[in-house]
Amino acid sequence: GQNIDQPTEMTATEGAIVQINCTYQTSGFNGLFWYQQHAGEAPTFLSYNVLDGLEEKGRFSSFLSRSKGYSYLLLKELQMKDSASYLCAVPNQAGTALIFGKGTTLSVSS
Amino acid sequence: NAGVMQNPRHLVRRRGQEARLRCSPMKGHSHVYWYRQLPEEGLKFMVYLQKENIIDESGMPKERFSAEFPKEGPSILRIQQVVRGDSAAYFCASSPARGSGNTIYFGEGSWLTVV
Numbered sequence: 001g002q003n004i005d006q007p008t009e010m011t012a013t014e015g016a017i018v019q020i021n022c023t024y025q026t027s028g029f030n031g032l033f034w035y036q037q038h039a040g041e042a043p044t045f046l047s048y049n050v051l052d053g054l055e056e057k058g059r060f061s062s063f064l065s066r067s068k069g070y071s072y073l074l075l076k077e078l079q080m081k082d083s084a085s086y087l088c089a090v091p092n093q094a095g096t097a098l099i100f101g102k103g104t105t106l107s108v109s110s
Numbered sequence: 111n112a113g114v115m116q117n118p119r120h121l122v123r124r125r126g127q128e129a130r131l132r133c134s135p136m137k138g139h140s141h142v143y144w145y146r147q148l149p150e151e152g153l154k155f156m157v158y159l160q161k162e163n164i165i166d167e168s169g170m171p172k173e174r175f176s177a178e179f180p181k182e183g184p185s186i187l188r189i190q191q192v193v194r195g196d197s198a199a200y201f202c203a204s205s206p207a208r209g210s211g212n213t214i215y216f217g218e219g220s221w222l223t224v225v
Contacts, residue, residue, distance in 0.1 A: 030211065031211050033213070035216075041218065041219075042114075042201065042216040042217060042218045042219055043153065043201070043216045044216070045213050045214075045215065048211065048213060050211060087152065087153065091211075092155075094166065095208060096158045096165055096166035096208070097143060097155040097158055097166060097169070098143075098155070098214055099155060100145075100152045100153040100154075100155075101152060102151060102152035103152055
């Protein structure tokens with residue numbers, strides 16, 4: 001089965017950099033996803049990593065280490081609108097669903 | 111360029127009534143997923159469907175819950191004899207194909223309140 005761990009909450013200030021970690025255990029690895037979810041809204045896709053290393057996409061970057069079962073989402077130049085939950089997810093072994101962690105609620109203050 | 115469409119957005123039901131939640135996938139997508147999100151909890155997978163077929167229902171409660179995705183029309187998640195514990199946000203997602211590397215795209219969700 002799959003097991004995903006993320007910190008429950010994080011706080012940061014505008015303009016700062018924050019790193020949200022995710023550790024996972026899965027039987028058969030098929031990539032890792034990050035989604036962003038604002039309160040009361042739909043989760044939206046941020047990134048997908050299947051190979052080790054850093055993938056950069058604007059202010060957001062995602063890193064993966066398959067040997068360590070570890071990923072992080074790096075948010076730079078934080079803005080108030082980045083206050084949201086960040087969800088780490090991995091596919092189940094059958095490839096029929098994404099299994100999500102409980103999410104990390106990030107609060108950005110001025 | 112319509113995304114995943116869910117309705118109703120908000121639904122109130124009394125205990126014992128039935129709730130029907132509808133989901134139209136993104137254009138060109140034939141794979142539909144239903145998730146439930148309880149307050150302070152993560153997204154929990156319920157069921158994965160393709161047209162006219164349930165592929166994986168391992169996350170569905172054994173009783174009172176059912177899902178379908180007919181040849182014509184939206185996918186429907188049906189909850190019979192609702193109880194207070196069914197109050198949650200129900201999200202539908204779709205993808206263009208099956209496979210671990212396929213991104214799934216979520217609808218805005220249906221918020222069910224059982225009173």
